[in-house]
Amino acid sequence: MPLLHVSQLKKSFLAPDGATHAVVDVSEFALEEKAQVALAGESGSGKTTLLNLIAGILKPDSGTIRLGGEEMSALSEPQRDRLRATKIGYIFQTFNLLQGYTVLENVLLGMSFGAGEDREFAMALLKRVGLENRLHHQPRQLSTGQQQRVAVARALANRPKLVLADEPTGNLDHANAREALALIREGCRENGAALLLVSHDREVLAQFETVQDLARINRAAAPKEVVS
Amino acid sequence: MGCTVGLLSNKTFSNAVRLVVKSLRQHALSTSVTAASIALAGGLLMAVWVVKSESQKTFTGVTGGFDAVLGARSSQLQLVLNSIFHLEASPGNLANADYLDLKKDTRVALAVPIAVGDNFHGYRLVGTTTEMLTDVEFAPGKKFKVREGGRVFDPNLREAVVGSFAARKLGLKYGDTFQPFHGLIFNERDKHEEEYVVVGVLEPSNTPADRVIWISLAGIQNMAGHDPKTATDVSAVLVKLRSPIAGKQLELMYNKQGNRLTFAWPIAQIMAQLFDKIGWMDRVLALIAYLVALVATGSVLASIYNSMNERRREIAILRALGARRGTIFSAVVLESAAISAIGMAVAFGIYGVIVSVVAAVIREQTGVVIDPLTLHPVLLLAPAGMIALGALAGVVPAWKAYRTDVAENLVPVS
Numbered sequence: 001m002p003l004l005h006v007s008q009l010k011k012s013f014l015a016p017d018g019a020t021h022a023v024v025d026v027s028e029f030a031l032e033e034k035a036q037v038a039l040a041g042e043s044g045s046g047k048t049t050l051l052n053l054i055a056g057i058l059k060p061d062s063g064t065i066r067l068g069g070e071e072m073s074a075l076s077e078p079q080r081d082r083l084r085a086t087k088i089g090y091i092f093q094t095f096n097l098l099q100g101y102t103v104l105e106n107v108l109l110g111m112s113f114g115a116g117e118d119r120e121f122a123m124a125l126l127k128r129v130g131l132e133n134r135l136h137h138q139p140r141q142l143s144t145g146q147q148q149r150v151a152v153a154r155a156l157a158n159r160p161k162l163v164l165a166d167e168p169t170g171n172l173d174h175a176n177a178r179e180a181l182a183l184i185r186e187g188c189r190e191n192g193a194a195l196l197l198v199s200h201d202r203e204v205l206a207q208f209e210t211v212q213d214l215a216r217i218n219r220a221a222a223p224k225e226v227v228s
Numbered sequence: 229m230g231c232t233v234g235l236l237s238n239k240t241f242s243n244a245v246r247l248v249v250k251s252l253r254q255h256a257l258s259t260s261v262t263a264a265s266i267a268l269a270g271g272l273l274m275a276v277w278v279v280k281s282e283s284q285k286t287f288t289g290v291t292g293g294f295d296a297v298l299g300a301r302s303s304q305l306q307l308v309l310n311s312i313f314h315l316e317a318s319p320g321n322l323a324n325a326d327y328l329d330l331k332k333d334t335r336v337a338l339a340v341p342i343a344v345g346d347n348f349h350g351y352r353l354v355g356t357t358t359e360m361l362t363d364v365e366f367a368p369g370k371k372f373k374v375r376e377g378g379r380v381f382d383p384n385l386r387e388a389v390v391g392s393f394a395a396r397k398l399g400l401k402y403g404d405t406f407q408p409f410h411g412l413i414f415n416e417r418d419k420h421e422e423e424y425v426v427v428g429v430l431e432p433s434n435t436p437a438d439r440v441i442w443i444s445l446a447g448i449q450n451m452a453g454h455d456p457k458t459a460t461d462v463s464a465v466l467v468k469l470r471s472p473i474a475g476k477q478l479e480l481m482y483n484k485q486g487n488r489l490t491f492a493w494p495i496a497q498i499m500a501q502l503f504d505k506i507g508w509m510d511r512v513l514a515l516i517a518y519l520v521a522l523v524a525t526g527s528v529l530a531s532i533y534n535s536m537n538e539r540r541r542e543i544a545i546l547r548a549l550g551a552r553r554g555t556i557f558s559a560v561v562l563e564s565a566a567i568s569a570i571g572m573a574v575a576f577g578i579y580g581v582i583v584s585v586v587a588a589v590i591r592e593q594t595g596v597v598i599d600p601l602t603l604h605p606v607l608l609l610a611p612a613g614m615i616a617l618g619a620l621a622g623v624v625p626a627w628k629a630y631r632t633d634v635a636e637n638l639v640p641v642s
Binding site: 077097098100101109 | 254547
């Protein structure tokens with residue numbers, strides 16, 4: 001049984017003109033445990049919405065999302081929050097670190113809503129991403145590359161089964177992008193987490209053995225050029 | 229807050245507390261400003277209540293050790309204020325014979341005459357008999373005590389015993405001499421020729437007697453410039469009764485059957501009537517304090533509500549990390565309550581300052597001492613009420629936070 005199984009998933013939004021705008025229409029998608037899959041999608045292809053649905057941040061209009069055997073669409077919002085806190089790590093393009101918190105506190109905060117704080121593990125993760133000397137720095141005191149490394153550590157803090165990465169290198173230069181991507185992939189591998197990454201960056205996509213075209217998976221997305 | 233805690237799991241609560249502590253630090257400036265407004269409001273609220281109730285309790289408890297006052301026909305309140313509190317003008321004199329009649333009355337345990345009409349730099353000279361300083365218990369078991377080295381004045385000499393507060397303010401000490409001024413209000417042109425010597429300073433009694441310069445009755449009666457025709461008159465007679473029934477009987481005799489004199493009895497009840505008369509002022513002050521408290525609570529609401537827009541992304545991130553809506557809601561309510569709690573902690577300092585200043589003013593004006601450290605239920609109820617109001621004020625911004633759309637506020641959105 002796959003770790004993640006999405007079936008007949010639909011999500012639409014109301015446009016300002018009152019019309020319904022379908023954003024996600026996925027008939028079938030699966031991700032095995034510890035697998036690393038990249039979804040290729042241009043802007044507007046419903047990447048973030050799909051990841052938000054999988055993370056339980058958004059509730060689908062219809063369809064099912066099974067994560068680790070649990071049917072997410074049947075869960076209440078607090079139950080989805082709990083599932084997200086314990087089984088999912090989320091890496092954003094803009095890092096989404098809390099500015100008032102230190103590097104270590106950002107990682108600890110990622111743990112506090114899940115299984116609970118494990119200071120030792122948080123420090124080990126930060127050491128793993130090369131930030132053992134920046135534990136008490138504020139995010140704004142770090143470079144963008146370092147900030148994304150904090151976000152990687154935070155995503156892995158709860159020992160998740162699945163890490164979702166939404167354009168994680170979008171705000172980084174080439175060198176930092178390569179380094180961040182390697183860290184994400186190694187971190188997931190070392191912690192036994194599956195990785196579902198969405199990106200439009202060919203260089204990033206080229207790093208993955210399995211790349212799927214979001215336009216093919218998501219019928220609501222406009223057909224785009226396929227990246228092989 | 230207790231209710232909020234009861235509805236939340238321990239983990240949700242501890243997460244909320246963590247977020248609150250961080251948020252208070254992050255928004256230190258607005259937290260300080262808002263907490264300061266709560267502190268001012270809370271300090272004012274507590275001070276108004278305590279000053280009001282303590283002054284009422286203290287003033288109605290000040291009788292000077294007497295049950296009644298006999299004086300010229302006037303209002304009972306004026307008589308009490310003039311002869312017990314040494315405030316207000318004397319309503320007039322009564323003949324020495326009236327004093328002697330009362331003194332001889334078997335229903336009277338003690339009758340002490342006083343005569344007023346002179347001052348020294350605004351502090352009243354009160355002529356009386358030595359019984360006032362030797363026999364009168366101004367409070368149960370407490371008599372006036374002259375400081376070591378001094379003694380009670382000789383009724384035949386121009387000697388004075390100075391109350392502790394007056395002595396301190398005037399700088400008078402044993403052996404000093406002074407010339408009184410005519411009238412109850414100081415006017416340097418009205419200096420009497422007579423010179424008095426200070427033979428004693430009283431230990432503090434925390435009563436209006438502390439503001440008085442005591443001399444012999446004859447001293448006031450025969451002061452140069454006073455009308456020789458009234459030289460034997462007294463201003464009032466302070467009366468200690470043998471029984472409450474005697475008070476009722478004498479009140480009937482002087483107030484209902486006679487029309488020359490006024491018998492003010494019982495003193496405590498007359499003072500209570502004063503507070504009833506100025507009760508509207510209490511209510512206005514209390515209303516102002518309540519309004520200030522409400523405005524301060526509103527400032528907590530406005531401060532947190534206005535910060536919600538800039539906090540939306542932070543809330544969305546927390547929610548994306550797995551924070552529940554309930555955690556976010558309770559964090560905002562707790563933050564609001566915490567700001568009120570910080571404010572109320574500071575409010576005790578402000579309360580202390582206000583009450584100390586008011587107590588000093590009351591003591592200076594009346595000699596009555598209000599203890600600023602008195603424990604009063606409002607010192608518990610006001611903080612509890614303000615914290616509860618603060619928590620309530622947090623509900624509106626908390627609801628806004630609760631409804632924050634996570635996906636919409638996590639950028640970028642494709």
